[in-house]
Amino acid sequence: MATYGVAEAKNNFTHLLDRVQEGEKITITRHGKPIAELNPAPKLTVEERWALIDQLNERRKQRPPLGMSAAELVRSMRDGDPE
CATH class of the missing domain: 3.40.1620.10 (YefM-like domain)
Structure with a gap:
């Protein structure tokens, strides 16, 4: 290297x-x-890429909901709200 x-x-x-x-x-x-x-980018087939996207979507579905919209989250972060 x-x-x-x-x-x-x-x-x-x-x-x-x-x-x-x-x-x-x-x-x-x-x-x-x-x-x-x-590092070199991994060489994935189209099918492997779709499988990876499916895995990421499954992981996302397993996470608890945030309870606020993206706009509310950004406002909270910007304004320094403790949430």
């Missing part, structure tokens, strides 16, 4: 994406500490 500092990664971003597309993993560091990792 190759490692690049932020500035070097920024200057070579297109080249790094080409390497990741070929299957290589790239770590990006700031002051010597890893902050991000570029």
Whole structure:
């Protein structure tokens, strides 16, 4: 796995994406500490993608309802309501 500092990664971003597309993993560091990792996207068939979407939908259905609309949630977060 190759490692690049932020500035070097920024200057070579297109080249790094080409390497990741070929299957290589790239770590990006700031002051010597890893902050991000570029990994190749998984190669999924259309059927596998739909199966993954179905799994996510099932997980979403198992979560309890929030009890408020998205707009109410954003307002609550913005206004600092304790809920």
